[in-house]
Every structure is written in structure tokens, then in C-alpha cells.
Amino acid sequence: MTLPLALPGLGEIAGDYDILLCDVWGVIHNGRESWPDACEALARFNREAGHVVLISNSPRPSHDVVAQLDGLNVPRESWRAFVTSGDATRAELAKRAPGPAWIIGPDRDWPLYDGLGLDVAKGAADAAFISVTGPVDDNVETPEDYRERLAEGAARDLELICANPDRVVQRGDKLIYCGGSLADLYETLGGRVTMAGKPFGPIYDLALKEAEALLGKPVDRSRVLCIGDGVVTDVLGANRQNLDCLFIAQGIHGDKARGEDGRIDPARAADLLKAETTYARYATLDLAW
Structure with missing residues (x-):
């Protein structure tokens, strides 16, 4: 090399x-x-x-x-x-409106959905697809905290749209999990993942x-x-x-x-x-x- x-x-x-x-x-x-x-x-x-x-x-x-x-x-x-x-993911979400979308992520990421006309599902049972921006509390949560819930989505063959392909980022001197780590887990569970960010x-x-x-x-x-x-x-x-x-x-x-x-x-x-x-x-x- x-x-x-x-x-x-x-x-x-x-x-x-x-x-x-x-x-x-x-x-x-x-x-x-x-x-x-x-x-x-x-x-x-x-x-x-x-x-x-x-x-x-x-x-x-x-x-x-x-x-x-x-x-x-x-x-x-x-x-x-x-x-x-x-920016890139909004186009993917708009194609799937009105959903409903099962949304996973912290409240700070909700501007992603502004103006898209998406209905919000309570969970896998009533969702048309899943939208993930990252763990709800990335200070303490890991992908394993989502295994059981994501397994339900994979069992229903729900597509997962991941708005942040990063697996981890550094916050101060600590590494925190991002949306990509949840997308990786979903794929290991047999789920379908779509991403528009890097790479x-x-x-x-x-x-x-x-x-x-x-x-x-x-x-x-x-x-x-x-x-x-x-x-x-x-x-x-x-x-x-x-x-x-x-x-x-x-x-x-x-x-x-x-x-x-x-x-x-x-x-x-x-x-x-x-x-x-x-x-x-x-x-x-x-x-x-």
C-alpha cells in the first residue's frame, strides 16, 4: 500500500x-x-x-x-x-412522507424534520420506516440499549434512514456513539439502511x-x-x-x-x-x- x-x-x-x-x-x-x-x-x-x-x-x-x-x-x-x-437526508425523508416515521434521536435534532409533513409513529408496530439521528442520550447510551427495539423494526422489514453515518465522534476527551453505530447494529439484525451523508x-x-x-x-x-x-x-x-x-x-x-x-x-x-x-x-x- x-x-x-x-x-x-x-x-x-x-x-x-x-x-x-x-x-x-x-x-x-x-x-x-x-x-x-x-x-x-x-x-x-x-x-x-x-x-x-x-x-x-x-x-x-x-x-x-x-x-x-x-x-x-x-x-x-x-x-x-x-x-x-x-441537508442531504431531508430529500430522502421527503420522498417517504407522510410516513409515519419512527423517529430515534435527541430533541436537538428535530429541525431535520421541519416542513417535511411527516407523521410520527410511536414505535415499530405503527411505522412505515425508521429515522435515526443518534442515541437519545449520547452521554450514556450505547447501541446495545437499542438492540431489542431495533430488532422489532428489522423483523417488520422497516427501512432505516440514518441522518448521521458517523459511528463515533470525540466530545471533549470522550468518544460518544452516533447514528452510524445504530445503523451498523440494524444491519447486523438483518435490517435495510439508507444513508445520504459521508461517504x-x-x-x-x-x-x-x-x-x-x-x-x-x-x-x-x-x-x-x-x-x-x-x-x-x-x-x-x-x-x-x-x-x-x-x-x-x-x-x-x-x-x-x-x-x-x-x-x-x-x-x-x-x-x-x-x-x-x-x-x-x-x-x-x-x-x-
């Missing part, structure tokens, strides 16, 4: 790209605080090289997540457009449409760089789209890609990638200029 190139900083390759499709959680913040070096790297790219489109597996519509970024002190100059898994095509279609609007011309895909820490979401998505990728190898991976000298070890980064048969052109521990 070809090793990723250890990248000292984004500035080394900024001139090679017009568009960055940059992941959010795990790259520019951890759910509790933003990282100034990463935010400044994106802002500098916007000033000197091209345009940053944030591409997040948040299950909420992008306009609803902007306030969260502001609250975490992510500067508006760090990005020029923003698309989420929630699947619909969210990239939206992101590249935003990029084209920013550029005012068709996108040259050879000048698009994806940035992210999720191997099965960000890196796999970039591979499927035939786009270059910068793998952020710390965050949810801890120190697994850190060498004895404290820097990125390309061989260790490659080990993380090959576990899912993926490849990244570049790798670094944290995003910086």
Missing part, C-alpha cells in the same frame, strides 16, 4: 487546490472547543488560495448548525459554504454544487481536496468520489499514528487507512497552516 505523504501544514499544498471540502467535528472542533490553528488554516486558505466548503455528518440542516459553530468560536471567515448530512454520494453532490457557485464555473475535481478524520466517512467518501484526501490522523484515533518523534508516522497512518481499504494522499496529526 502506498503511504500517505506526511504533511507539515496545509500551506505546503494550498496552491494545488481551489476547493477544500473540510470535515467539521474532529478537524476544527471537538464538540466542546474549537482549535484556533485549524480555523486559521482554513481562513488563510480562503484569503490566499480558494474556497472552503464545510461538509459535516451532522444530522441537522446546515443553517441550524451555524449557531453551534459560532458558540464554539469557529470564525465565519474559516468557511464560505456549509452542507450537512441533514455516500448525495452530500458530495450538494457540496460540489456549492463549490461551483463559489467559483462561478465548473469544478475541476483534480483541484478539490477533502479533509477529515473519519476513515469510513471522510476518507472512504473521498476515495469513492476520486478526490484527493488529507487524513487528520489524531482526534478519534488518539496517538495511533504518532511516531516516536511526536510527528505523524505515515506507516502508522496507513495502518489506520488500510483497515478499511482506503487511501489518503496526505496525512497529518492536526490541521494547521
